[in-house]
Amino acid sequence: DAMVIQNPRYQVTQFGKPVTLSCSQTLNHNVMYWYQQKSSQAPKLLFHYYDKDFNNEADTPDNFQSRRPNTSFCFLDIRSPGLGDAAMYLCATSSGEVNEQFFGPGTRLTVL
Amino acid sequence: AQSVTQLDSQVPVFEEAPVELRCNYSSSVSVYLFWYVQYPNQGLQLLLKYLSGSTLVKGINGFEAEFNKSQTSFHLRKPSVHISDTAEYFCAVSARSGGYQKVTFGIGTKLQVIP
Numbered sequence: 001d002a003m004v005i006q007n008p009r010y011q012v013t014q015f016g017k018p019v020t021l022s023c024s025q026t027l028n029h030n031v032m033y034w035y036q037q038k039s040s041q042a043p044k045l046l047f048h049y050y051d052k053d054f055n056n057e058a059d060t061p062d063n064f065q066s067r068r069p070n071t072s073f074c075f076l077d078i079r080s081p082g083l084g085d086a087a088m089y090l091c092a093t094s095s096g097e098v099n100e101q102f103f104g105p106g107t108r109l110t111v112l
Numbered sequence: 113a114q115s116v117t118q119l120d121s122q123v124p125v126f127e128e129a130p131v132e133l134r135c136n137y138s139s140s141v142s143v144y145l146f147w148y149v150q151y152p153n154q155g156l157q158l159l160l161k162y163l164s165g166s167t168l169v170k171g172i173n174g175f176e177a178e179f180n181k182s183q184t185s186f187h188l189r190k191p192s193v194h195i196s197d198t199a200e201y202f203c204a205v206s207a208r209s210g211g212y213q214k215v216t217f218g219i220g221t222k223l224q225v226i227p
Contacts, residue, residue: 004155006155040121040220040222041219041220042202042217042218042219042220043156043202043217045215050212055212088153090155090156092155092156097213098144098161098163098206098213099144099206099213099214099215100144100146100158100161100206101156101158101215102158103148103155103156103157104155105154105155106153106154106155108153
């Protein structure tokens with residue numbers, strides 16, 4: 001089945017220690033998104049790639065970076081995680097005009 | 113810019129009772145509308161979508177929603193809920209903004225089905 005895969009599902013890191021979350025897709029969608037979701041809140045868009053074009057949301061902290069080496073993979077790098085970065089990180093993909101988004105299962109990040 | 117308002121943060125309902133989760137949106141351009149469901153520690157799964165045509169759309173798990181353009185609403189309904197419907201539900205609107213199609217999510221409604 002075509003899908004969006006996120007690894008790992010659970011990630012524990014220490015305050016200030018860089019961490020990378022990964023996302024891969026078999027849907028061949030040209031758009032990939034990273035969202036941050038804190039408890040009882042809506043997903044908050046961090047950035048997205050339209051093909052290779054990177055689009056950063058204005059309020060996304062510089063501490064968050066992303067890489068998309070090819071169509072299938074996208075990475076979220078948190079350079080110096082703080083306690084406030086503990087959250088669920090969701091990867092999603094879409095294609096076409098409608099922008100129906102397909103989500104991965106998420107990575108829950110804990111910062112100690 | 114578009115926005116989405118989910119009027120109820122939590123909705124408790126007894127098993128086999130009907131439920132309606134409310135969603136209103138605002139946008140200066142035409143929109144596509146979605147409802148997603150999220151189970152604990154999982155990603156969002158599409159329940160249903162309105163793109164065009166019939167204003168009553170049917171989705172998975174027995175859910176349906178009605179698009180009302182005059183009231184800018186897209187309420188989600190199910191005639192008889194099950195325990196397994198306990199989850200968080202997000203309404204979302206997709207509209208063109210800044211040159212690309214942007215999705216905005218509501219804050220979510222937690223549906224708690226009581227046995």
